[in-house]
Amino acid sequence: MTETSLLGQLKIIEDAARTATGAAADSAALEAVRVEYLGRQDGKLSLVLRRLGSLSPEERPAVGAEANRVKGVIQDALERRAGEMAGAVQTGPAVDLTLPGRRPWVGARHPVTRVVDEICEIFRGLGFTRVRGPEAETEWYNFLALNTPLDHPAADEQDTLYLQEGMLLRSHTSPVQIRTMETHEPPIRVVAPGWVYRRDTYDPTHTPTFLQLEGLAVDEGITFVDFKATLAEFARRFFGPGTEVRFRPSFFPFTEPSAEVDVRRVGTTDWLEIMGAGMVDPAVLANVGYDPERYTGWAFGMGPARLAMLRYQVPDLRMFFESDMRFLSQLGSEGGPGDGAA
Numbered sequence: 001m002t003e004t005s006l007l008g009q010l011k012i013i014e015d016a017a018r019t020a021t022g023a024a025a026d027s028a029a030l031e032a033v034r035v036e037y038l039g040r041q042d043g044k045l046s047l048v049l050r051r052l053g054s055l056s057p058e059e060r061p062a063v064g065a066e067a068n069r070v071k072g073v074i075q076d077a078l079e080r081r082a083g084e085m086a087g088a089v090q091t092g093p094a095v096d097l098t099l100p101g102r103r104p105w106v107g108a109r110h111p112v113t114r115v116v117d118e119i120c121e122i123f124r125g126l127g128f129t130r131v132r133g134p135e136a137e138t139e140w141y142n143f144l145a146l147n148t149p150l151d152h153p154a155a156d157e158q159d160t161l162y163l164q165e166g167m168l169l170r171s172h173t174s175p176v177q178i179r180t181m182e183t184h185e186p187p188i189r190v191v192a193p194g195w196v197y198r199r200d201t202y203d204p205t206h207t208p209t210f211l212q213l214e215g216l217a218v219d220e221g222i223t224f225v226d227f228k229a230t231l232a233e234f235a236r237r238f239f240g241p242g243t244e245v246r247f248r249p250s251f252f253p254f255t256e257p258s259a260e261v262d263v264r265r266v267g268t269t270d271w272l273e274i275m276g277a278g279m280v281d282p283a284v285l286a287n288v289g290y291d292p293e294r295y296t297g298w299a300f301g302m303g304p305a306r307l308a309m310l311r312y313q314v315p316d317l318r319m320f321f322e323s324d325m326r327f328l329s330q331l332g333s334e335g336g337p338g339d340g341a342a
């Protein structure tokens, strides 16, 4: 045996082993390739190495080194092919019938949306229609038409974000009163839920973006008795029979007189404020072209999320708006359609 012929044989073995490795279809075939080329007894590489002895001492190192290189190449090829086969197993059948099934995701209305719908439904039973207004408003609708001069302290309390061209994000739903009266003649009975924006702290009872629900009734001959009786009836339908209602004197530029409405639920001791309200100020009626001598009315504004806090005994308003399913799914659901605030 000469050095050249042994180097030639090593080259042939290298190529053949690579081809056979690439062609191996499963791990058994791959093992057969390993035995054929690298097997200790009759492996083709071992047979070549056994003939090293027939070379002169000067020739041996070069052939020995080449044999080691070829051995490494074949080992690498075998390993790579084995890896490919393992990967192929993972990307194999997509369906594992032994796994438990995936539960369908059941959607539900948000708890605050459900409270909004419930409030509107109670008022629908009392003859009120659900309406909506834009969230981007003008100073006229948000303040001036509501008898609130821009330099009035009441306007300061409702600081908000200003948009381009004199528009602002409405700080309350009261502008929907104006828009409704502008486009409709009395009798008017509407509720208007929707998002409002206000410079406010983010704390357990405030969020700078929140839902309000406005109510307005205007007609000939509407009195304070209608006002008190209707809101007391609402409180009893929402919080249950036996709920006590209290009207505390207050101030809003668009109502005169104005009140904060508190409720005390059966079996509880604390009075809870649920809304601001009052008899519509004659100046507001005049601003929309109604005759204040002929028409009177009352209005209210409440925060449905606060009512939801009471209903579901949630201690922090912010929990409703953090989209944490672990919290929301605990409040249960009766399902059904719902379109949010409006």
Ligand code: DAH
Residues within 6 Å of the ligand: 171, 172, 173, 174, 214, 215, 252, 254, 255, 275, 276, 277, 278, 298, 299, 300, 301, 302
């Ligand atoms: N707009 C008032 C606010 O956001 C709430 C309010 C009070 C609305 C009295 C009314 C009302 O309609 O009569 O603070």
